Amino acid sequence: MTVDAHPLTQAVLDGDRRAIARAITLVEAEGPSAAAIIKGVYHRSGRAYLVGVTGAPGVGKSTLVDRILAVLRSRGRTVGVLAVDPTSPFSGGAILGDRVRMQTHAGDPGVFVRSMATRGQLGGLSRAIGNAAVILDAAGFDVIVIETVGVGQAEIEVSRTADMSIVVTMPGSGDGVQALKAGVMEIADLFVVNKADHDGADRAVAQFEMMLGLNEYGANDWRPPVLQTCATDGVGVDDVLDTVDRFRARGGDEAGRRRRARVHGRIRQLVSDRFLEHAEHRVHEPGAFDRLVDRVAGAEMDPYTAAEEVLDQALRSARALHRTDDAPPTTAVLDHVGVAVRDLDTALAFYRDALGLEVEGVEEVASQHVRAQFVPVGGATLELLEATSPQSAIARSIEKRGPGLHHLTFRVDDIAAVLARLKARGVRLIDEAPRPGAAGSLVAFVHPSAAHGVLVEITERPDRTEDRGP
Incomplete structure (x- = not known):
């Protein structure tokens, strides 16, 4: 709903x-x-400042964020927190560890804390984190803190979501070497050595300063500071926020570049997600996508061809979907002329033997109770139709009118879009939804009363060639 x-x-x-x-x-x-x-x-949106906080488990990120909240509130700023927790293997939701640690702010109307599940995504950021930040931004929060789960070495994703990224470490964690491996040096705007009351804090700071010294910074470039904090006592937290304010005040081209990059990535993600969803739904027959998967798994088809087939249907459907109401939803070309015959062999004696035309294989279409024989004639095609049951429309047509011209068939790119357009214009249809036809095609008939006495068939074929496929 x-x-x-x-x-x-x-x-x-x-x-x-x-x-x-x-x-x-x-x-x-x-x-x-x-x-x-x-x-x-x-x-x-676009008014709040987004601060990403990341680091390995156990370095005290949540305690530090809790202290940051307290200082920001003392400075009169409203704060939204998105704490990205691991996904529960039982419920699929967030485990809520960070939210439990921030209960001291539960009654503060200027603070909103929300735990969100990673849902197994690389980098610790849930798919919806960007949208959640937009909601908090639009709701009027001044600062939005995004704390990631800190699992693995994929926290570079933080830099794509935040205006500023803080990497939290602690003495003796070995994060200096890990930072070089994970590329954290490239995305961190501030390093915080938390638990500075532990042995080795000064050594950890010196290690990061040494690695920063390996980079070249221009006169106007931001060189990430390395600060020490003891979050349990609140020591150094004011320095962290003062540094955040200095970085924000710089603004300029870098801030604009980050925001544009964030928007660029979001649009690309939405296009990719929506198109894949659309492509999967536009494989017309139920289970068709799964059948493609089965064919590739069985080496009957390669994955590139399968992807091209799905994308082709999706593109044709998208073009029809986004045309204006006055424009035709798809290009229609004459596919073939259907001829009702009493007996295929007798008919072939004329078309094949007397006229010398090449003929294709006979196909029985059980759903329509007919046998169909296609006869290519230059750029056109004849479809000879023999009834296999008295219930067949061909049998009833021959009984009423005798053998002869039965219908005209037009091939379209997207039969569903064409039928929807015809129905919207009040055209009387025999079939309001496509049904299986010969050679894996989809077909539907327009009532003769709507086509000036001619039975018109609409078809969509699975092949992508310009000539009429079998």
Whole structure:
């Protein structure tokens, strides 16, 4: 069921906490309302400052974020926190570890803390984290802190979501070497050596300073500072936030570049996700996509050809879907002329033997109770049709009118789009939905009363060639 996003959207813009929580739940679930909510609030986003906090498990990220919240509130700023937790193997939701550690701010109307599940995604960021940040931004929070799960060495993803990235480490963790391996040196705007009351804190700072010294910085470049904190006592947290303010005040081209890169990545992700979803749904027959998978798994088809087949159908469908109402939804070409005959062998004695035309194999179409024989004639094709049952439309046509011209068939790119357009214009249809035809095609018939006494067949064929496929 789709939730009506309009009242919810306005409530988010008004700062209603229940609406904010509900909206984040919807975008995290990526249901039908997610896009409508973001469309409704996006014009009010772009004001908050996004700070990413990442680091290995156990370095005290959550405690540090809790202290950062307290200092930001003391400075009069409202704060939204997106704590990205591991996914529970039982429920599929966030384990809520970070949220439990931040309960001291539960009653503060200027703080909103939300745990979100990684859902197994690389880098610790859930798919919906960007949308959740937009919701908090539009709701009026000044600063949004994104704390990642810190699993593995893929936290570079933080830099794609935040305006500033803070990498938290601790003495004796060996993160200096790991940072070089994971590329953290390239994405960190600030290094924080937490638990500075432990032995080796000064050595950890010196190690990071040494690695930073290996890079070349221009006169106007930002050289990431290395600060020490003891989050349990709040020592050094003010210095961290002062550094965040200095970095933000610099703004300039780098800040604009990061925001553009974030938007660029988000649009590409949405296009990729939507197109894949559209492609999977546009394989017309139920189970057709799974059959493609089976064919590739059995080495009957290569994955590139399978992908091209799915993409081709999706592209044709997308073109038809986005045309204006006055434009034809697809290009129609004459595919063949159907001729009703009493006996195929007798008919072939004329078309094949007397006229010397090449003929193709006979196919029995059980759903229509006919045997079909295609006879190519230059750029056109004849379809000779013999009834296999008295219930066949061909049998009834011959009984009523005798053998002869039965129908005209037009080939289209997207039969579903054509039928929808015809139905919208009040055209009388025999078939309102496509049904299986010969050679894996999809077919539907238009009633003769709508086509000036001519039975018209619409067909879509699985092949992509310009000539009529079998």
